[in-house]
Amino acid sequence: MKVNLKMLSESLGLSQTTVSRALNGYSDVSETTRQRVIEAASQLGYQPNPQARQLATGRADAIGIVYPFGASDIGDMRFGEVVSGLTERLAEHRIDLLIHSSRPDVELDTYRRLIDGRRVDALIVARTRLDDPRIRFLQERNFPFVAYGRTETALPYAWFDFDNEAGGRMAARRLLELGHRRIALIHAPLDLTFAAQRYKGFITALREAGLEPDPELVIEAPLNRIGGYQAVGRLLAMKKPPTALLVDNNVAGVGALRALGDKGWKPGSGMSLIVYDGIPSEIPLTCTVTGVLQPTGESTGRALADLVLDVLAGKPLADLHRLGQPCVGAGETDGPPPAPARRPRAKALG
Amino acid sequence: MKVNLKMLSESLGLSQTTVSRALNGYSDVSETTRQRVIEAASQLGYQPNPQARQLATGRADAIGIVYPFGASDIGDMRFGEVVSGLTERLAEHRIDLLIHSSRPDVELDTYRRLIDGRRVDALIVARTRLDDPRIRFLQERNFPFVAYGRTETALPYAWFDFDNEAGGRMAARRLLELGHRRIALIHAPLDLTFAAQRYKGFITALREAGLEPDPELVIEAPLNRIGGYQAVGRLLAMKKPPTALLVDNNVAGVGALRALGDKGWKPGSGMSLIVYDGIPSEIPLTCTVTGVLQPTGESTGRALADLVLDVLAGKPLADLHRLGQPCVGAGETDGPPPAPARRPRAKALG
DNA sequence: GTTTACATCCAAAGCGCTTCGGATTACGAT
DNA sequence: ATCGTAATCCGAAGCGCTTTGGATGTAAAC
Numbered sequence: 001m002k003v004n005l006k007m008l009s010e011s012l013g014l015s016q017t018t019v020s021r022a023l024n025g026y027s028d029v030s031e032t033t034r035q036r037v038i039e040a041a042s043q044l045g046y047q048p049n050p051q052a053r054q055l056a057t058g059r060a061d062a063i064g065i066v067y068p069f070g071a072s073d074i075g076d077m078r079f080g081e082v083v084s085g086l087t088e089r090l091a092e093h094r095i096d097l098l099i100h101s102s103r104p105d106v107e108l109d110t111y112r113r114l115i116d117g118r119r120v121d122a123l124i125v126a127r128t129r130l131d132d133p134r135i136r137f138l139q140e141r142n143f144p145f146v147a148y149g150r151t152e153t154a155l156p157y158a159w160f161d162f163d164n165e166a167g168g169r170m171a172a173r174r175l176l177e178l179g180h181r182r183i184a185l186i187h188a189p190l191d192l193t194f195a196a197q198r199y200k201g202f203i204t205a206l207r208e209a210g211l212e213p214d215p216e217l218v219i220e221a222p223l224n225r226i227g228g229y230q231a232v233g234r235l236l237a238m239k240k241p242p243t244a245l246l247v248d249n250n251v252a253g254v255g256a257l258r259a260l261g262d263k264g265w266k267p268g269s270g271m272s273l274i275v276y277d278g279i280p281s282e283i284p285l286t287c288t289v290t291g292v293l294q295p296t297g298e299s300t301g302r303a304l305a306d307l308v309l310d311v312l313a314g315k316p317l318a319d320l321h322r323l324g325q326p327c328v329g330a331g332e333t334d335g336p337p338p339a340p341a342r343r344p345r346a347k348a349l350g
Numbered sequence: 351m352k353v354n355l356k357m358l359s360e361s362l363g364l365s366q367t368t369v370s371r372a373l374n375g376y377s378d379v380s381e382t383t384r385q386r387v388i389e390a391a392s393q394l395g396y397q398p399n400p401q402a403r404q405l406a407t408g409r410a411d412a413i414g415i416v417y418p419f420g421a422s423d424i425g426d427m428r429f430g431e432v433v434s435g436l437t438e439r440l441a442e443h444r445i446d447l448l449i450h451s452s453r454p455d456v457e458l459d460t461y462r463r464l465i466d467g468r469r470v471d472a473l474i475v476a477r478t479r480l481d482d483p484r485i486r487f488l489q490e491r492n493f494p495f496v497a498y499g500r501t502e503t504a505l506p507y508a509w510f511d512f513d514n515e516a517g518g519r520m521a522a523r524r525l526l527e528l529g530h531r532r533i534a535l536i537h538a539p540l541d542l543t544f545a546a547q548r549y550k551g552f553i554t555a556l557r558e559a560g561l562e563p564d565p566e567l568v569i570e571a572p573l574n575r576i577g578g579y580q581a582v583g584r585l586l587a588m589k590k591p592p593t594a595l596l597v598d599n600n601v602a603g604v605g606a607l608r609a610l611g612d613k614g615w616k617p618g619s620g621m622s623l624i625v626y627d628g629i630p631s632e633i634p635l636t637c638t639v640t641g642v643l644q645p646t647g648e649s650t651g652r653a654l655a656d657l658v659l660d661v662l663a664g665k666p667l668a669d670l671h672r673l674g675q676p677c678v679g680a681g682e683t684d685g686p687p688p689a690p691a692r693r694p695r696a697k698a699l700g
Numbered sequence: 701g702t703t704t705a706c707a708t709c710c711a712a713a714g715c716g717c718t719t720c721g722g723a724t725t726a727c728g729a730t
Numbered sequence: 731a732t733c734g735t736a737a738t739c740c741g742a743a744g745c746g747c748t749t750t751g752g753a754t755g756t757a758a759a760c
Binding site: 002045047048049050051052054055060062067079080083084087088091096097098099100101102110113116117118119 | 352395397398399400401402404405410412417429430433434437438441446447448449450451452460463466467468469
Binding site: 014015016017018021027028029030033052054055056057058 | 738740744746
């Protein structure tokens with residue numbers, strides 16, 4: 001038999017009010033009473049009825065995420081992980097995650113239903129577009145939300161995104177710390193946001209190390225395998241080739257890897273290689289490529305959850321931004337520059 | 351201002367009772383009144399408060415799915431799709447989907463919370479194991495659920511699974527219809543359920559076509575690339591090699607493909623090839639491999655939703671089983687047997 | 701004209717929780 | 731003694747909906 005507040009309070013000889021307040025941490029109940037109540041509650045297996053509580057408080061104790069129907073590119077692979085991190089963190093606050101999906105054309109209707117029906121306290125907007133009608137919609141209604149991905153809008157709002165600039169900087173720094181001085185970058189066209197950000201990070205790291213980036217070593221390549229292949233060809237043809245290479249995306253990265261292989265390159269010897277996002281494990285390889293790895297979906301989910309909680313707590317939106325920090329994943333394709341490469345240091349004096 | 355039942359009924363000069371019953375399709379309200387009510391409701395944008403309704407009815411209007419935390423194999427890629435189909439179908443019945451994830455060690459606690467807290471009306475058990483404690487738990491409590499994947503248990507329960515046998519049969523039939531008579535099968539060890547099922551389907555299709563499977567053409571290969579590679583080697587070394595080949599998994603399939611390539615095989619000419627599950631598009635290929643494709647995640651989700659609805663409707667559990675039907679996805683690696691292969695038909699008479 | 705049977709409609713009692721606005725008590729301060 | 735204060739506790743009024751058990755009126759049956 002399901003036990004409710006009334007039964008619990010009667011068994012304790014207290015009023016429902018007191019029991020309720022004891023359980024909810026109000027200060028106008030003595031500590032001894034509170035302990036008695038808590039004890040009895042767990043004894044009887046009391047679980048407050050969420051619907052009743054929600055009706056009384058007006059909260060829904062749930063947040064929603066509307067998933068674009070039929071979306072199925074690589075981003076989806078992470079979806080399960082994000083959900084995992086999200087629910088994990090939200091559960092700590094006894095908040096449920098409600099998932100809906102809807103075809104893009106009726107997306108706003110779904111939002112309306114969720115909001116007007118008071119089913120959720122806040123929403124997470126996934127896969128934001130540059131000018132996103134959903135965000136405008138939510139801002140107009142003044143409904144709490146967090147965006148997963150930045151967009152362009154005048155008003156402040158909470159968002160989570162990945163820190164591509166930090167990733168580019170990290171990769172470069174890693175190679176610098178290994179002792180490399182001639183570091184090449186193969187990057188995608190810079191009108192792509194991620195490419196521009198990673199490029200900036202790379203350049204920054206070099207400058208921070210007191211190195212002026214050699215324009216010859218920074219090559220723009222189309223976002224495909226051929227691009228990476230040909231760019232590596234150009235690098236290796238130089239009289240003084242770089243000792244390390246960062247490829248800012250893994251599509252060109254696959255091409256670059258192939259090109260290196262064709263020239264007899266072996267991982268760990270000769271040129272060091274870091275590929276942003278790593279090389280998918282489906283590609284048959286004999287080694288693990290060192291890569292800049294995005295945060296896991298779980299950590300993304302947790303970050304989103306924290307943002308939601310902050311939004312609900314009423315923190316100023318302008319402060320609620322989080323950048324997911326990538327990290328350099330250990331692999332076998334980077335190492336110190338080859339011995340002869342150390343001599344140039346001495347030369348640098350002369 | 352949020353409009354509630356009271357306001358709506360007052361604006362209509364009716365009682366809350368009548369308005370409620372009109373909206374919920376009771377028969378003791380005249381059709382003209384019902385129309386008036388419906389009209390006014392949409393006019394005022396009335397949305398019933400789900401918490402209040404749930405409190406009154408005792409339903410939660412939500413079903414839950416607990417996702418194993420940290421699971422991240424290929425199965426995950428489909429998770430978003432499944433959720434998509436699930437929520438789509440459930441939304442038609444105004445039922446929400448609650449997602450939780452939890453580490454396996456506290457999984458049952460999560461179930462308990464969800465059930466005792468009356469947060470959901472039913473659960474979906476994903477990634478079932480052969481002897482699944484979650485299923486036992488739910489059966490003991492007599493809580494409605496649907497399993498995504500079959501397991502072993504005495505009591506009947508609702509489940510969804512893929513029809514591997516049908517898939518094997520389909521693939522074989524396809525090759526038979528193209529005119530092949532010497533069809534080889536490379537299969538994984540038969541203690542793996544999927545392998546046994548696909549094997550059975552393959553054999554059945556051959557027998558149905560009046561063909562006795564040639565044991566020489568049915569090769570067991572370990573579940574890896576080498577396995578597929580070597581098996582193909584054996585097949586091609588025969589004095590009378592098969593004209594068609596089915597590989598029952600795409601891991602061995604990749605190896606098989608490589609072996610064929612090494613022997614100068616070209617898609618569409620010579621041996622026909624079907625690979626169960628197809629070849630992942632990440633593998634660089636010049637052609638699309640014909641494959642047996644699992645149903646999409648969306649359709650799986652919809653099937654699960656239907657099962658849940660049936661369970662909640664109280665249909666007998668023993669009837670609530672669904673097999674997801676695979677289909678043969680068109681590709682370029684199958685076709686009629688090469689011309690010389692037609693002669694054996696005449697020979698078959700003599 | 702009285703009954704019976706329907707067709708419509710409604711008052712009011714919950715569902716289980718929170719919370720406002722006191723009540724009660726104890727106790728040192730005045 | 732009287733008052734103010736602080737510490738505890740509680741009665742009762744909701745939150746917005748469903749549903750039970752009639753009430754009312756109207757037409758067909760006797």
